[in-house]
Amino acid sequence: MKDETSNSWFTHIRIILQKYSLPTAFEIMNNPPSKTLWKKQIDSAINKYWEESWRDEIEQKKSLKYLNLQELATKHPHNILKTTQNNIRDISKATIKAHLLTGTYTLQADRK
Known part of the structure; x- marks a missing residue:
């Protein structure tokens, strides 16, 4: 078995499966x-991760304190990203x- 630094396709697949806790x-x-x-299992694992x-x-x-945790959706991007x-x-x-x-943009009023 090759190590994690190998550039093999099989190594990349193994790393991806481990990352998302898949079999x-x-x-x-x-x-x-x-x-x-x-497909459902992959979708669920990726969203959960x-x-x-x-x-x-x-x-x-x-x-990021103003980010709404209840509206985290991996399948539905924010309107900013849709456009x-x-x-x-x-x-x-x-x-x-x-x-x-x-609220992370530094305005001129904040600089003074």
Whole structure:
């Protein structure tokens, strides 16, 4: 078995499965789930991982205290991100809007 620093495809799959607390590739091959069950399991595991990660980050950073924990949704992006195109100008605009919404944007009045 190769180590974690290997650039092998199998190593990347093993790391991803561990990250999201999914069964190992060997377990999946021995007992393959149906396509719909596997999709639900992956979807649930990824959402759970990111929600826990966000909750930890929200608790650690006081700048995120205004973020509503009940409305964390991984499948439904915020309206700011829905209207953002894939270009540098729109992405920088969305970043500024997100900073304004979370109260982390430094205004000139705050600087003085």
